[in-house]
Amino acid sequence: MNIEELNKNHGIDGQVKFMEGAGGFPFIRVDNAKGGAVISVYGGQVLSFQPANEQNLMFLSEAAYYEAGKGIKGGAPVCWPWFGPDPQQQGRPVHGFVRTRLWNVIKTETTGNGDSKVTLGLSDTAETRAIWPHAFDLDLEVTVGNSLNLELITRNKDTAPFSITQALHTYFKVGHIDRITILGLEGVSYLDKVDNYAQKTQAGAITINSEVDRIYQDVQKELVIDDTAYDRRIRIQSSDSRTAVVWNPWARISAQMGDLKDDDYEHFVCVETANAGSEVVEVAAGGECRVAANYLIERNIPELKPAA
Template sequence: MNIEQLNQNYAIEPHIKFIEHKSGFPLIEIDNTTAKAVISVYGGQVLSFQPKSHSDDLLFVSNKAYYQQGKAIKGGVPICWPWFGPDPDSKGRPSHGFVRNRLSKVAQTQALSEETTKIILSLSDTPDTREIWAHPFELSLSLTIGSSLTLELVTRNLCEQAVSITQGFHTYFKVGDINQVQVLGLDNTNYFDKVDGGQQKLQTGSVTIDSEVDRIYTSVGEKLTIEDPSLGRRLCITSTGSKSAVVWNPWEKISLQMGDLEDDDYKRFLCVETVNAATDVINIPSGGEYKLMANYTVES
């Protein structure tokens, strides 16, 4: 479906319109009385969310991000599904599954009010996806843009047997200075330290970043907070359907090695991810469904 058709079928003036990125990917622009946002239909990926009461975007997107078929866009909120992290069966399949590098479908758009806009994207199994993951499914992503940003990812299992998944919102939060940032809400929480060979450790106090960090926290509560004094704001993450969270920053060495990051980009973002990962595996019965939700609020 081309941009003209998308606008005819789904645009709602003045809140929702579709534009074409220079790559050819369709983008959805949202502009209501409380916030602006940009969503890539490719990957079902939020690229920008900015409340009009704040001067900075919630999200980070690399200036060197790839906008190419088959590649993930570096930044925003990539969707990891039906597995989080490396291929769980070691078959050489892509890390974080296949949703983030496929074109979604626009299922519905709504102007709920002058202040709140809702977009629903969907993805179903195809012969191509079944070669990667053999199960029939329906995936629905609801995005609500208002004074806060809410993502709801619903997996429907169309198999005749149960399936197991891991998944996540791989959210890149924009920060003013990584050296000043703290993540609150993880004190006294166990985590797997992937930088240290997956050793299990215990978090003491707030999380601060002064080197490469790649951790899966387990038995996590429903609210986490990123304190960002450099930008004078607090980012509040509230979730349901998740018992685990990932904190990731590649730091200098890995940033230098990544073709889709600028050398010092690690100073400008922190990933705090609402996930089902590690021991937090989701089993969905035949005909059943599972919902993962995250809400992001910006406070001064």
């Protein structure tokens, strides 16, 4: 992709600028009066979001790979058309194939309330059909304002239905993992991937003091990460999703990962808006489905308490 042409066709003076990023990938820098973001066209992936006068919402590993065929560790990777291991055990990539593809820039715009909106897209090719034999259009709409809004839209171009699982695999930056509480999942059933997918029920609010990899089922539309180290709360509102994934690799796995520093696990948690586990979405021929998440940083609000 030619950076000069991208700026000519899609740049917005003072708001949206294209530049060469790490690994030579095209990056999009979004800035407006409300906040800023960096988006990688490779992977269709938001790498950072920083509301005005705030710290970054997202964690991005300093050891992340910026190489074709590898995912970028941090930000908000898109898992599609499956979440987790290859559901048919054919040796295909974990979390699907779109996070390691160069997307297309579809549109950039300024909304009526001054937010900046970037739409990226990916369509099937002979290469993708060899991996997953379906015709599709996939769009990611990124809206940057006081909050960050992500909406992933799947369109089935086939003559038969297909099924997907998916996730917005967002890495949230936290002051320290032992000073966060995740609220909104009290009493919810989950699959514990660390314990061989055992079915369990969340007792109270979530605190993390060891490896956590859970798929929560039939979740409510709003979750909160209460971060006392940063004295802030991250409010996550989702739509068209009944599944939430909570992940932190803890010390051993973090040390084993080449694209994480040994102590990185202390500074992020993934709380993912998803259709995963038993929530499989069937998309009709010619139809579409959507999943969306909105992330808002809050300060100076009354103390939150877990649900009874």
